[in-house]
Amino acid sequence: MPLEYFKTSTPLTLGVELELQLVSLSDFDLTAASPDMLHLLKRASFPGNVTPEVTESMIEINTDIHANHAELLEQLQRIRDTLLRAGDTLNIGVCGGGTHPFQHWSERKIFSKPRFKEVSAIYGYLAKQFTVFGQHIHVGCTSGDDALFLLHSLNRYVPHFIALSASSPFFQGSDTLFNSARLNSVFAFPLSGRAPFLLRWTDFVSEYFAKMEATGIVKSMKDFYWDIRPKPEYGTIELRVCDTPLTVERAAALAGYLQVLCRYLLDRTEPAPVEDDYLVYNYNRFQACRFGLDGSLVHPKTHETLSLREDVLTTLRKLESYAEMMVGMPALEHLYRTAHEGSDASYLRQQYAERGSTESMVDAAILRFRDGCP
Numbered sequence: 104m105p106l107e108y109f110k111t112s113t114p115l116t117l118g119v120e121l122e123l124q125l126v127s128l129s130d131f132d133l134t135a136a137s138p139d140m141l142h143l144l145k146r147a148s149f150p151g152n153v154t155p156e157v158t159e160s161m162i163e164i165n166t167d168i169h170a171n172h173a174e175l176l177e178q179l180q181r182i183r184d185t186l187l188r189a190g191d192t193l194n195i196g197v198c199g200g201g202t203h204p205f206q207h208w209s210e211r212k213i214f215s216k217p218r219f220k221e222v223s224a225i226y227g228y229l230a231k232q233f234t235v236f237g238q239h240i241h242v243g244c245t246s247g248d249d250a251l252f253l254l255h256s257l258n259r260y261v262p263h264f265i266a267l268s269a270s271s272p273f274f275q276g277s278d279t280l281f282n283s284a285r286l287n288s289v290f291a292f293p294l295s296g297r298a299p300f301l302l303r304w305t306d307f308v309s310e311y312f313a314k315m316e317a318t319g320i321v322k323s324m325k326d327f328y329w330d331i332r333p334k335p336e337y338g339t340i341e342l343r344v345c346d347t348p349l350t351v352e353r354a355a356a357l358a359g360y361l362q363v364l365c366r367y368l369l370d371r372t373e374p375a376p377v378e379d380d381y382l383v384y385n386y387n388r389f390q391a392c393r394f395g396l397d398g399s400l401v402h403p404k405t406h407e408t409l410s411l412r413e414d415v416l417t418t419l420r421k422l423e424s425y426a427e428m429m430v431g432m433p434a435l436e437h438l439y440r441t442a443h444e445g446s447d448a449s450y451l452r453q454q455y456a457e458r459g460s461t462e463s464m465v466d467a468a469i470l471r472f473r474d475g476c477p
Contacts, residue, residue: 106324107308109250112243112338115366115429117175117358119166120239121347122156123186124203124468126196131465133160133206133234136195137214143189150181157219158211158234160203168243172359172434179351180475187473198468199354200451201236201271201285201346204461208232229292235285236347238268240358241339242365247304249369250333250340254298255376256368258384261330261344262391262400263415267438268345268357269395270447273461282395282448285346286388294321295328300378307333330388344388349447349471352437359434363426364418374404395446415442 127134137159144153152165164182169175190197208231213223223230244250269282281287289295301307315321324332330344342361348354380403390398396412419435419442426432454467 106312106335107305109244109247109304109333109335110338111245113168113170114243114245114249114369115362116243117166117169117171117362118241118337118339119175119179119354119358120163120241121179121199121351121354122161122163122236122238123347124196124198124200124236125160125162125190126198126203126465126469128194128196131196131462133203133211134195135159135212136193137162139193140189140195143192144185147185147189149185150178153182153186155214155216155219157214157222157230159214160206160211160234161236171430172355172362173430175358176352176355176433179355183351183472183475196465196469198465198472199236199270199347199349200447200468201269201283202274202288203234203236204273204451204464205276206234207275208234226292229288232288232291235271235288237285237289237343238345238347238354238357240342240345240361241334241337242342242361243339245338247307247333247335248302250335250338251298251302251304251307252376253365253368254331254333254340255300255302255380256373257331257340257342257364258297258376258380259403260364260418261342261384262387262398262411263418264342264357264361265344265346265388265391266395266398266411267360267415267441267446268348268353269392270346270349270451272448272452273455273464276461278452278455281393282446283346283392286344286392289328289343292328294326296330297381297384298327298329298332300376300381302376346447349450349468350476351472352476353441353447356434356437356441359426359431360419360422360438363422363429363431363435366425366429367422380404395448396442412442 125136156163211231271285274284383401387400398411
């Protein structure tokens with residue numbers, strides 16, 4: 104499909120992708136089980152889609168397109184239950200979390216797929232180090248112009264999603280002191296970061312993408328690892344900053360929050376995005392990764408320093424009337440509790456403190472994925 108064509112989607116529809124860990128139940132390390140898992144799931148009735156990821160110790164699940172949080176949650180729970188049955192058959196643990204706390208990248212195997220082999224050839228060891236696990240959320244847009252408007256309007260709220268989803272405090276056997284260490288691995292790629300500040304789709308295609316394509320650096324939108332990117336073939340924007348949560352319930356709540364937030368932003372009651380908003384973007388992103396909900400952020404318009412947790416809570420309260428119209432209040436209620444009780448990163452650190460090993464953290468993550476949360 105030519106990039107000039109931005110597929111029109113039903114506005115504010117939702118889809119979610121989750122990258123999940125495949126774990127040996129004998130030592131709780133990652134295991135190269137995706138070929139066996141995918142083979143077994145081909146014989147099952149799978150409520151969505153499941154695909155390989157860059158290394159054989161991970162898989163990605165994709166939901167169908169949904170109108171609201173409740174529909175999305177119901178399918179994610181069915182997908183989870185299907186994965187758990189397959190994992191039980193293979194004696195493999197399945198869990199969320201943005202990083203595995205002690206796996207070593209050098210032991211990973213690249214999945215045998217042409218694109219993954221190409222990525223490995225280009226990026227070297229970074230491809231294996233990319234055994235990190237994220238949640239991607241798609242929101243339907245009526246036009247490319249609306250997609251770019253939402254993409255840039257959301258820059259102010261990116262720290263919310265990083266902090267609320269944070270689940271990667273440990274990496275290579277050590278506490279990183281970050282709540283989301285995963286995004287440090289993403290930032291190593293040269294085409295990561297943020298999209299260029301363009302608000303018209305025709306300008307994006309002609310003034311940016313065509314020039315990048317002419318350099319030979321990129322061939323499609325898949326080559327960009329931006330925090331938020333447009334997906335013209337789907338007619339969506341794709342938010343990519345979230346760690347994979349420990350439960351599908353939290354994954355659905357984050358998607359519901361994004362849906363309601365986009366509905367609010369499309370009313371255009373807030374000042375329009377401008378390029379100077381990005382002056383504070385990397386600082387705010389770092390604060391959310393490093394300190395999570397205990398971090399601070401600088402408002403891009405007023406330059407006021409705000410508590411990240413209080414800004415999340417203020418925004419959730421502001422969105423309640425929109426959530427009620429969109430059957431999204433359960434999503435907001437879930438995130439109210441998260442803001443007060445702490446993220447999955449806090450839960451994992453608590454498990455380490457109580458149980459004393461990184462292996463026990465993985466065990467706790469496996470049980471949490473199975474049991475879910477209210």
